Amino acid sequence: MAVRQPRYSKEEFARRGDEIYETQVRQQVEEGNHGKIVAIDIETGAFEVADDILPATDRLFERLPDAQPWIVRIGHRAVHRFGARSLKKSS
Numbered sequence: 001m002a003v004r005q006p007r008y009s010k011e012e013f014a015r016r017g018d019e020i021y022e023t024q025v026r027q028q029v030e031e032g033n034h035g036k037i038v039a040i041d042i043e044t045g046a047f048e049v050a051d052d053i054l055p056a057t058d059r060l061f062e063r064l065p066d067a068q069p070w071i072v073r074i075g076h077r078a079v080h081r082f083g084a085r086s087l088k089k090s091s
Helices: 012-031 053-063
Strands: 038-039 047-050 069-072
Touching: 012 038, 012 047, 012 069, 038 053, 047 053, 053 069
Parallel strands: none
Antiparallel strands: 038 047, 038 069
16 A cells, blocks of 8 residues: 655645535535545545545545545544543534
């Protein structure tokens, strides 16, 4: 398996990923997919939705082998959490 290297700083990666999710992807995936994972290529805006990170990113890499994936848990502020506090987005 080839090692993929990020082409952007962490800050730029996050900025691009969040911007694409909010402006292009969110309205397409939010209904009926709460809690699922969306993997978004921060260069093309292409995305895949799955129950877990690996299937979402694997499908994205099948379509775009050079993808730079940003991961979002639909309807949550974070992909993973530690502790008992809920990370669901406030309505």
